[in-house]
Amino acid sequence: MAERVETTARLETFSDGVFAIAATLLILDVNVRAGTSGQALGHELLRIWPSYAAYAVSFLTIGIMWVNHHTTLGLMARVDRAFLFINIFLLMMIAFVPFPTRVVAQHFTGAGDTAAALLYGATFTVTAVFYSLFWRYAIAGRRLLRDDADPSVVGRISRSYRPGPYIYLGATLVAFASPQVSDILFGVIALFYAAENVLVRQR
Amino acid sequence: MAERVETTARLETFSDGVFAIAATLLILDVNVRAGTSGQALGHELLRIWPSYAAYAVSFLTIGIMWVNHHTTLGLMARVDRAFLFINIFLLMMIAFVPFPTRVVAQHFTGAGDTAAALLYGATFTVTAVFYSLFWRYAIAGRRLLRDDADPSVVGRISRSYRPGPYIYLGATLVAFASPQVSDILFGVIALFYAAENVLVRQR
Amino acid sequence: MAERVETTARLETFSDGVFAIAATLLILDVNVRAGTSGQALGHELLRIWPSYAAYAVSFLTIGIMWVNHHTTLGLMARVDRAFLFINIFLLMMIAFVPFPTRVVAQHFTGAGDTAAALLYGATFTVTAVFYSLFWRYAIAGRRLLRDDADPSVVGRISRSYRPGPYIYLGATLVAFASPQVSDILFGVIALFYAAENVLVRQR
Amino acid sequence: MAERVETTARLETFSDGVFAIAATLLILDVNVRAGTSGQALGHELLRIWPSYAAYAVSFLTIGIMWVNHHTTLGLMARVDRAFLFINIFLLMMIAFVPFPTRVVAQHFTGAGDTAAALLYGATFTVTAVFYSLFWRYAIAGRRLLRDDADPSVVGRISRSYRPGPYIYLGATLVAFASPQVSDILFGVIALFYAAENVLVRQR
Numbered sequence: 001m002a003e004r005v006e007t008t009a010r011l012e013t014f015s016d017g018v019f020a021i022a023a024t025l026l027i028l029d030v031n032v033r034a035g036t037s038g039q040a041l042g043h044e045l046l047r048i049w050p051s052y053a054a055y056a057v058s059f060l061t062i063g064i065m066w067v068n069h070h071t072t073l074g075l076m077a078r079v080d081r082a083f084l085f086i087n088i089f090l091l092m093m094i095a096f097v098p099f100p101t102r103v104v105a106q107h108f109t110g111a112g113d114t115a116a117a118l119l120y121g122a123t124f125t126v127t128a129v130f131y132s133l134f135w136r137y138a139i140a141g142r143r144l145l146r147d148d149a150d151p152s153v154v155g156r157i158s159r160s161y162r163p164g165p166y167i168y169l170g171a172t173l174v175a176f177a178s179p180q181v182s183d184i185l186f187g188v189i190a191l192f193y194a195a196e197n198v199l200v201r202q203r
Numbered sequence: 204m205a206e207r208v209e210t211t212a213r214l215e216t217f218s219d220g221v222f223a224i225a226a227t228l229l230i231l232d233v234n235v236r237a238g239t240s241g242q243a244l245g246h247e248l249l250r251i252w253p254s255y256a257a258y259a260v261s262f263l264t265i266g267i268m269w270v271n272h273h274t275t276l277g278l279m280a281r282v283d284r285a286f287l288f289i290n291i292f293l294l295m296m297i298a299f300v301p302f303p304t305r306v307v308a309q310h311f312t313g314a315g316d317t318a319a320a321l322l323y324g325a326t327f328t329v330t331a332v333f334y335s336l337f338w339r340y341a342i343a344g345r346r347l348l349r350d351d352a353d354p355s356v357v358g359r360i361s362r363s364y365r366p367g368p369y370i371y372l373g374a375t376l377v378a379f380a381s382p383q384v385s386d387i388l389f390g391v392i393a394l395f396y397a398a399e400n401v402l403v404r405q406r
Numbered sequence: 407m408a409e410r411v412e413t414t415a416r417l418e419t420f421s422d423g424v425f426a427i428a429a430t431l432l433i434l435d436v437n438v439r440a441g442t443s444g445q446a447l448g449h450e451l452l453r454i455w456p457s458y459a460a461y462a463v464s465f466l467t468i469g470i471m472w473v474n475h476h477t478t479l480g481l482m483a484r485v486d487r488a489f490l491f492i493n494i495f496l497l498m499m500i501a502f503v504p505f506p507t508r509v510v511a512q513h514f515t516g517a518g519d520t521a522a523a524l525l526y527g528a529t530f531t532v533t534a535v536f537y538s539l540f541w542r543y544a545i546a547g548r549r550l551l552r553d554d555a556d557p558s559v560v561g562r563i564s565r566s567y568r569p570g571p572y573i574y575l576g577a578t579l580v581a582f583a584s585p586q587v588s589d590i591l592f593g594v595i596a597l598f599y600a601a602e603n604v605l606v607r608q609r
Numbered sequence: 610m611a612e613r614v615e616t617t618a619r620l621e622t623f624s625d626g627v628f629a630i631a632a633t634l635l636i637l638d639v640n641v642r643a644g645t646s647g648q649a650l651g652h653e654l655l656r657i658w659p660s661y662a663a664y665a666v667s668f669l670t671i672g673i674m675w676v677n678h679h680t681t682l683g684l685m686a687r688v689d690r691a692f693l694f695i696n697i698f699l700l701m702m703i704a705f706v707p708f709p710t711r712v713v714a715q716h717f718t719g720a721g722d723t724a725a726a727l728l729y730g731a732t733f734t735v736t737a738v739f740y741s742l743f744w745r746y747a748i749a750g751r752r753l754l755r756d757d758a759d760p761s762v763v764g765r766i767s768r769s770y771r772p773g774p775y776i777y778l779g780a781t782l783v784a785f786a787s788p789q790v791s792d793i794l795f796g797v798i799a800l801f802y803a804a805e806n807v808l809v810r811q812r
Contacts, residue, residue, distance in 0.1 A: 012622065013215065013216060013219045013622060014219045014222065014223050014269060014273075016622045016623045016626055017219055017220055017222075017223030017224065017227075017626055018223045018226065018227050019623065019626075020623050020626030020627045020630060021223060021224055021227040021228075021626065021630055022227050022230075023627065023700070023701075023704060024626075024627050024630040024631055024634065024704045025227065025228075025230070025231065025630075025634075026704070027631075027634070027704055027705055027706075027707050027708050028231070028634065028637070028707070030705075030708045031708075031711075032712065036721075037720065037721075039720040039721065040721075041712070041716055041720070041721030041724045041725060042721070042723075042724035045712075045724055045728060055701075055705070056701065059697075059701045059704065060697065060701070063694070063697035063700070063701070064697075066623060066697075067690065067693050067694070067697075070623075070693075081270065084270050084273075085266070085270070085397050088262075088263065088266035088267075088269075088270070088397075091226070091266070092226075092258075092259065092262045092263070092266070095226060095227045095229070095230055095262065096230055096233075096258070097230075098230050098231070099230050099233045099234075102234075103235065103244070103248075107244055111240065111242040111244070112239075112240070112242065112243075112244030112245070114245075115244045115245035115248055116244060119248060194694050194697075216418065216419060216422045217422045217425065217426050217472060217476075220422055220423055220425075220426030220427065220430075221426045221429065221430050224426060224427055224430040224431075225430050225433075228430065228431075228433070228434065231434070284473065287473050287476075288469070288473070288600050291465075291466065291469035291470075291472075291473070291600075294429070294469070295429075295461075295462065295465045295466070295469070298429060298430045298432070298433055298465065299433055299436075299461070300433075301433050301434070302433050302436045302437075305437075306438065306447070306451075310447055314443065314445040314447070315442075315443075315445065315446075315447030315448070317448075318447040318448035318451055319447060322451060419621065419622060419625045420625045420628065420629050420675060420679075423625055423626055423628075423629030423630065423633075424629045424632065424633050427629060427630055427633040427634075428633050428636075431633065431634075431636070431637065434637070487676065490676050490679075491672075491676070491803050494668075494669065494672035494673075494675075494676070494803075497632070497672070498632075498664075498665065498668045498669070498672070501632060501633045501635070501636055501668065502636055502639075502664070503636075504636050504637070505636050505639045505640075508640075509641065509650070509654075513650055517646065517648040517650070518645075518646070518648065518649075518650030518651070520651075521650045521651035521654055522650060525654055
């Protein structure tokens with residue numbers, strides 16, 4: 001039927017919007033305690049360091065996912081409506097990130113730390129699963145790929161994505177033993193992905 | 204008169220912005236109760252499930268409206284100033300969605316559930332009415348359509364949009380009998396539209 | 407000197423972002439009173455009608471300014487750095503709108519209504535002044551205009567913009583006599599501009 | 610290896626989004642004190658002038674950084690993955706600005722003023738350092754530059770950026786002597802950069 005084949009352009013605009021907004025909204029949850037007296041401000045600004053750390057880890061993770069979204073869409077020639085909806089579910093997870101970030105920043109230690117770390121980890125794990133779906137749907141039978149998309153590049157990306165959900169799931173489960181270690185692992189993973197992207201993929 | 208014929212490009216940028224922001228702002232209303240002690244965090248994270256559900260339904264509904272906006276604009280060659288204003292009224296409704304979402308998440312059950320469900324449903328009903336206007340204005344006499352826009356595609360879209368406002372109105376009115384059923388219906392409708400888009404329109 | 411002549415494309419992306427975000431953020435200030443019991447929700451949803459009205463008037467006013475920004479940029483072939491900064495000051499005013507909107511919604515009647523109406527009106531008056539600057543800078547000596555920009559269209563736009571700041575200033579000063587009439591005037595002006603755009607300029 | 614050479618287009622969309630959102634979110638922190646009675650509203654609207662000033666300075670500073678980002682990207686033909694990540698760290702700092710803006714607006718005078726001014730200044734200093742990195746990475750060996758990028762323009766930009774981090778660092782350190790003078794300096798710097806851009810670079 002004569003349904004117009006959609007290009008990726010407007011999908012990118014909408015997706016970039018959600019990625020950019022989700023990342024930028026994170027700052028609304030970095031806050032000094034209401035009623036902090038001026039006297040105590042310096043101390044309070046140091047005390048809330050988990051908020052800064054959570055902000056940085058979540059911003060970087062969203063940024064990495066944006067870079068990957070960017071790279072993979074660059075290999076596609078078209079989108080179909082099923083793909084639009086897979087993308088909407090993926091964006092729904094990305095846009096959800098500010099909530100667990102806020103929770104983990106407020107419950108990094110003390111009672112509630114395990115619940116917070118599980119929420120944080122589960123969010124990224126589910127996001128990684130949707131991201132896998134997004135990629136696999138696009139490449140199955142080269143459904144959405146450009147004619148000139150190099151099979152070896154596609155294969156390499158597939159291999160590099162495969163462990164993603166498992167790594168996130170593993171880091172999440174660590175929260176049952178130590179929620180702080182689990183939280184830190186997500187920071188390490190983000191830095192590792194950033195470094196890998198910068199150092200290895202440049203070849 | 205020599206008024207420049209506008210293309211749809213910048214309308215898309217602005218509209219995509221509003222759709223993306225309205226959807227992403229929804230997360231600001233997913234919150235644990237202020238003063239939740241750490242001890243109770245796990246329980247509180249489960250207790251607020253209506254917030255997650257309302258987030259998902261509203262995000263998906265905005266996403267579906269974005270896909271449709273996307274699809275229909277793809278059939279248009281130009282916009283005029285009247286259409287720009289119809290679009291602004293449509294976006295005004297889309298951007299309104301976070302408010303009823305917040306209200307329905309906090310009043311899913313208990314006193315106030317009927318008022319919350321009516322507000323939620325009325326918002327989507329009015330949005331659907333504006334969306335019908337948007338489409339009908341564009342196609343009347345093929346006013347804004349591209350020369351190559353297939354009449355059978357246009358007709359099929361018109362037929363598929365026609366029941367929209369009535370379905371939403373019906374689901375809204377159900378709130379007088381059972382607000383919870385009404386709320387759930389909006390989730391079902393969203394999933395149905397998503398599935399229909401993915402499964403049926405692919406042909 | 408070999409400074410690259412800038413096109414209007416990226417200016418539009420950034421500006422569209424600010425317009426879209428400022429308009430969409432307005433909804434964050436539509437709120438039921440904290441601690442509203444479920445019982446009273448229906449009544450509370452009606453009581454806050456000034457919030458809905460302020461939301462609609464501000465959204466529509468931002469939308470109209472966006473349409474005009476859109477139309478005038480469409481007549482320009484290039485931007486220079488001075489223009490970029492005039493645009494930033496204009497956007498600074500647009501992005502300010504959610505604050506007076508919030509204030510006027512909470513102080514539509516009762517003590518404080520005059521201060522609120524003056525703040526609301528002054529914001530739009532200053533915005534209109536910046537908008538005049540924006541347009542006059544662009545057309546002085548046809549500085550930024552496209553070669554094919556029709557002088558009669560440019561002249562007509564200039565004439566239609568000239569009364570803008572005075573109309574807004576007048577509506578603002580009415581607040582000293584009646585703040586409610588002043589507030590309502592901004593709604594009337596917005597509807598008038600929308601209608602004029604739709605009905606008159608279509609010729 | 611057959612990695613696609615990326616153009617700057619989508620980087621601009623995402624970056625413009627973050628710049629626009631960070632600037633527009635600033636307004637959420639301009640607020641009258643909760644519980645301000647209507648009677649006192651006029652006085653309260655004047656009392657919070659540091660909020661307006663902080664809003665204007667931060668908005669203008671973000672705007673200037675956007676103009677520079679815009680100008681420098683216009684000289685680039687391509688981006689690589691390392692550059693994408695440098696850009697993400699830069700955007701992470703831009704998106705952070707609303708937090709120190711909020712703090713400095715609430716602690717402009719009184720106890721806590723030094724801590725607030727240091728936080729504000731340190732944020733812009735680190736941002737300027739990342740911005741230097743961003744530019745130096747791009748021009749090293751003309752890595753990302755367009756073939757026709759004029760070396761004298763590139764050199765002039767490099768010279769004009771060199772003092773940036775030092776100026777910001779100096780203004781920050783002034784806070785130990787007088788936090789108010791430090792805060793005001795950031796306003797002066799922003800106005801100076803804006804004026805320099807408008808008056809000098811037009812040649």
